[in-house]
Amino acid sequence: MSGPTSEGPGSEGDPAVSESGTVAEEFRQLYGAGPEGVWAAPGRVNLIGEYTDFNDGFVMPLALPHRAVAAVSRRTDQVLRLHSAEVPEGVVQLDITALEPGSGTGWAAYPAGVVWALRAAGHPVTGADVHLSSTVPTGAGLSSSAALEVVVALALNDLHGLGLTPPELAVLAQRAENAFVGVPCGIMDQMASACCTEGHALYLDTRDLSQRQVPFDLAAQGLRLLVVDTRVKHALGDGAYAERRAGCETGARALGVRALRDIPYGELPAALGRLAGQGEEVRRYVRHVVSDDHRVERTIALLDAGDLRAVGPVLVEGHASLRDDLRVSCPELDLVVSTAMASGALGARMTGGGFGGSAIVLVEESDAEAVTKSVEEAFAAAGLTAPRVFPAVPSGGAHRVR
Template identity: 70%
Template sequence: MSFQDVYGTEPEGVWAAPGRVNLIGEHTDYNDGFVLPLALPHTCHVAAARRDDGVLRFHSADVPGGAYQLELDALTPGPEGGWAAYPAGVAWALREAGLPVGGADIHVAGTVPTGAGLSSSAALEVGTALALGDLYDLGLSRERLARLCQRAENDFVGTPCGIMDQMASACCTEGHALFLDSRDLSRRQIPFDLAAEGMRLLVVDTRVKHTLSDGAYAAQRRACERGAEALGVPALRDVPYDGLEAALTRVDDPEARRCVRHVVTENRRVEEAVGLLERGETRAIGPVLYAGHASLRDDFRVSCPELDTVVEAADGAGALGARMTGGGFGGSAIVLVEEAAARPVTDAVLAAFEKEGFGAPRVFEAVPSEGARRM
């Protein structure tokens, strides 16, 4: 269904915001660390028009059921609300920031797989914020837009995510990965044109759904905070890599200790990957990806059998590198391959899933794409 089918009029505009994959730098953003995501060609499209009665109406082409209708003045944070909680949370966050947002009719349609660790929620948030920002002439910078979308997810939906997903959706550029310092939001676009170098980056969606608001993600974040508190630092970003072993002896909590080790070494891996890419040594990031997965599996403990199977099968079939991406507990993995190896590696992953009795995964290529924009 289109906007006109649902609301009987044409929209004032259509905006698009992409999902993302994170090349390296997992669970570092809410520890003030470094990340290196890229935008996917898969997007959430938001068609919207203003209303003058203080009412928000949301409809999705991808979710069965009718439109949600909410009063702007009655928006209240809470764990219920389904998919509409994300755009409603954006409107709430904008108003909480004192911005003059009025009512709107909003129709969304997307191609970002949901529950796959590819930031479908951030794409929906950023697309909605961009639409409302343009409709009501709010003059939002991309950084402020991303911060407000993060607040919507943190405080309205109830997921304690970091800033990476929203910044990636808002700020990535075509043909690049985004080197982002999540503390001050300084960023640098790192060229990442795999096709020109005879490589591909595959995304393997295990189809194991994950819900980050169910408590496991929050538990990991709390463990990181306990580690920072034990070490007397504002965030784990402030633990130097060359002082890691000494720092670990000061953390008595075993779970927090593992999280400290992951975050500190993962920040180093991001910096290492950026250095390699800037020197044109793209293939050399493969071992960095494998090391990142081992850390997420063994220290941070957010992998699952399906994600481990992707990485093991890809490694056995000659992939340059592979690791889980996203929050974990399901979702997707990325696999860096030589172009000629894309089919054999894909076949090896599919065969491994069949052998293990898992449902068939979805495999597609990640092409670094443009960030959020008005169509």
């Protein structure tokens, strides 16, 4: 099984190293003694394959340099103390024996859910003192919650000597989000945070969690992948993810398959015909998922052939499907894509759950500045908050920093 060990690079090239001293000192000030260790886990951006992971399909995320860093020490009692550098509310104190699904709220539910999931799986986890700091933008569709879950899971795995592999930690982190927090997410975010390797995209089969690290060296081909955080999140997205998941499950049942990944792309027209009685909404969802699985397969073939530029049109197709069939885009995301393409980008699409969040833009290195400026000017002309634009640098997965 591929994926990094918990012992990470530990070098000055690791962006988490420079943060670890600060996080450790903040831990000391909070709890009166230094931590037993410091760990880091990244956010992710998804190149292609959206809303496919909970349909047992294929995805291709890459880890970002932005990461959650956790300083952690074990306790001998059942007290869990949690603190975030980004949240002003102070230390949250919980009794781990009282943790149960739905009992946590706010940011602390994510790390608390990991403790619950580990204990529910029979692992001998005691209380802990935890201090967290994260550079993963929240609300941007870049998996800030998965980074929190995975970094805490890895820290407790190391401290308690549980011997869990990165994929096993990802599954437990997903269970924390599904069952404890109550978000019905698929496995992609946690697997990306736990298992990605530097300089690669992760080609993941979400049914059996088989994976392949695919070289993704944009700079070598004179390319850049930009992330455009629109800084918006529309209320329409509340509950929309769960509704679409339910619609996909309805389509799979009607087609007599375990999951939509079992519908071959070549059989999609016939499958849609069999769904005539299910309503247009279910048919649209099915069309998106089956076609996006196919887009992942097309993308992996292009990457294997070294033809990164040809991935651009596949991204644009993916955005059209998310916009028109799944209907999870929004005016701001559409503005990024249309402006970028009009300014010479090779491809662009929304990424993540939608209704705001981020888009990705594939550009020639020489065009990156001009495309960025065009998108910023388009937002200004529309009276929108300036977007945050930064390059997606394929980075390593979760690891121990010190």
